[in-house]
Amino acid sequence: MGGNETPPNNNTSDNDELSEVKGKLGFNERPGFEAILIKIVYRKGPKLGLIIRNYENCVMISRLDAGSLCAEKLIVGDRLVAVDGEAAKDREQTKKIILKGFSKRRKCTFLIERPQSSEAKLWAKTAILSSSTRTSSTAPREKHKWKLMTAQQRQAAKLLAAKEARNLPQNEASSSALSSNAVSASGGKNDSQRKDD
Incomplete structure (x- = not known):
């Protein structure tokens, strides 16, 4: 999904923290994806620059503003699994967790699932390009x-x-x-x- 591939995580404490978060959530990464723990710390200047969307009960990173804090570490097509140890269930709930993390601690820790195989990258691309993510419960009201x-x-x-x-x-x-x-x-x-x- 881009040339910003993150090198494998060799730091033992980061691996332990990743295992701990995955265990707490009961999360197992899907074949073709890599689970990565990413910490983003607020600093004055660049904005957060993260645009997310819902797709098939997942929260996907659909856009990153150039030069933003998130563009330094995340990639369009990453799936947000959890933020600060709390499962990312939908877009609105995830936004609230992120805002809470940055306002209280000035940082957030994201558990993401990054596509690695060609099938996983195709799935992520489809998720980003899908037109409507409305649920059937909102469709009649919209009609x-x-x-x-x-x-x-x-x-x-x-x-x-x-x-x-x-x-x-x-x-x-x-x-x-x-x-x-x-x-x-x-x-x-x-x-x-x-x-x-």
Whole structure:
């Protein structure tokens, strides 16, 4: 998913911490993915720059702002498994955990699952490019909202057309009707064109 591949984690204490977090969550990485523990510490200057989205009960990193804190260590297509030891269940809940971590401790620890195999990278790319992540529970409400908005637009168009018809001067309206009738009665030709025939 990018050239920012993180080198294997050889630090024993980091491996122990990773094992501890995975054990606490009961998490086992999927084949083709690598579980990585990433710490991001707030510092003045760059913004966080992290955009996440829901996909198939996962929280995915869908965009990273260039030069941001997260762009230094994360990659688009990483799956957020947990933040500060708390499972990342959905986008809104994950945002709250991240904001809480940075506001209280000025840092967050992310457990991510990074795609390594070509199949895993394809899955991550599909997750990022998928169009809609709406659940079926919100879809009917959205459908009703669009239907209502369309009806309001149609009504506004009718009112505008009626207003324009009232504002059209009577002579202009009748003369345009006469000229269009004259053209259609002569087979599409007006009086000056018929004289030449």
